[in-house]
Structures are given as C-alpha cells and as structure tokens.
Amino acid sequence: MSEKYVVTWDMFQMHARKLAERLLPASQWKGIIAVSRGGLFPAAVLARELGLRHVETVCIASYDHDQQGELRVLHAADTDGEGFIVVDDLVDTGNTAKEIRKMYPKAKFVTVFAKPAGAPLVDDYVIDIPQNTWIEQPWDLGLGFVPPIARK
Ligand SMILES: O=P(O)(O)OC[C@H]1O[C@H](OP(=O)(O)OP(=O)(O)O)[C@H](O)[C@@H]1O
Ligand SMILES: Nc1nc2[nH]cnc2c(=O)[nH]1
Numbered sequence: 276m277s278e279k280y281v282v283t284w285d286m287f288q289m290h291a292r293k294l295a296e297r298l299l300p301a302s303q304w305k306g307i308i309a310v311s312r313g314g315l316f317p318a319a320v321l322a323r324e325l326g327l328r329h330v331e332t333v334c335i336a337s338y339d340h341d342q343q344g345e346l347r348v349l350h351a352a353d354t355d356g357e358g359f360i361v362v363d364d365l366v367d368t369g370n371t372a373k374e375i376r377k378m379y380p381k382a383k384f385v386t387v388f389a390k391p392a393g394a395p396l397v398d399d400y401v402i403d404i405p406q407n408t409w410i411e412q413p414w415d416l417g418l419g420f421v422p423p424i425a426r427k
C-alpha cells in the first residue's frame with residue numbers, strides 16, 4: 276500500500292455515529308452481529324446509539340500471506356441474519372464481506388470504511404478510502420514521542 280490513512284478514536288466514533296443515524300429506526304433491529312475483531316469497535320458504538328443489547332459475533336481469521344483470501348470461521352452467530360445488522364470496521368478486497376453475505380443473507384451489512392473493490396458488497400458505509408491506502412485503525416496505534424523538527 277503506497278498511502279496511509281490514520282484514524283483517531285474520536286473520528287472513528289464520529290463516523291460510527293453517522294452510520295448509526297442511517298440505521299434508524301432502531302426498533303427494526305433484533306440486534307447486531309460484529310465481525311470480530313475489527314467489527315467489535317463499531318458494534319459497541321451502534322449498540323450504544325441504537326439502544327441494542329443483543330450483540331453477537333462472527334469470528335473470522337485470515338490465513339497466512341501465502342494462502343491469501345482463505346478464511347477460517349472460528350465462531351458464527353446462529354441466524355440467517357434476519358433483523359440483524361452485521362458490522363465490520365472496513366471492507367477492502369471484499370473477501371471477508373463475500374463470506375459474511377453467504378452466512379447472513381438476510382442481514383444488513385455495513386462498515387465504517389470502504390475501498391472501491393469491496394464497496395459494492397456492503398449495504399452502507401460512511402467513508403470512501405482509495406484502494407492503494409492502508410487504514411491505520413486507532414486500536415492498532417499508540418501515543419509516541421516525536422523528535423523536534425530542528426533536532427539533528
Ligand atoms: O475486505 P477484506 O480484504 O477481506 O478485508 C477486510 C477485513 O480485514 C480486516 O480484518 P482482519 O482479517 O485483518 O482481522 P481482524 O478484524 O481480526 O483484525 C478488517 O477488519 C475486515 O474484517
Ligand atoms: N487496519 C487495516 N486492516 C485491513 N485489512 C484489510 N485492509 C485493511 C486496512 O486498510 N487496514
């Protein structure tokens with residue numbers, strides 16, 4: 276990836292809240308299925324904003340680099356997705372989204388960020404990100420010392 280897009284916690288929360296607004300009225304939903312792990316973060320925001328307390332997970336692990344695209348399902352919520360919001364933090368190639376759609380055909384599948392290859396696979400998302408850009412999520416970052424510009 277040639278570019279980087281750094282996301283802070285407050286921007287993430289702001290975008291996730293915008294997603295929540297588009298999921299009103301909340302009464303239409305039985306609950307949320309978070310695509311763990313990235314989807315746990317927007318799921319918490321949606322659950323809070325929409326007053327939903329039924330939160331399930333689908334736990335997916337990607338294989339090694341030499342087996343790119345292969346996914347292993349470690350745990351799945353037992354439903355066809357009817358009345359559920361399935362949420363992930365982002366869609367990139369769309370490989371994860373394809374698998375999720377097969378598992379929960381009746382759910383509404385949303386993400387906070389979407390790159391062009393994956394965007395057609397989600398029902399809604401908030402922020403467009405170019406395909407060549409790596410999204411740095413706040414839970415993968417930490418505060419660190421930055422040396423003064425003038426220091427040699
Ligand atoms: O559209 P794709 O190319 O499939 O990529 C999107 C997926 O990649 C990331 O998860 P990752 O597999 O890194 O695992 P994690 O959520 O446990 O960090 C992200 O949270 C999405 O689930
Ligand atoms: N953090 C992060 N995880 C990803 N998984 C697939 N694409 C991305 C990305 O751009 N950022």
Ligand SMILES: [Mg+2]
Binds near residue numbers: 310312313363
């Ligand atoms: Mg993920």
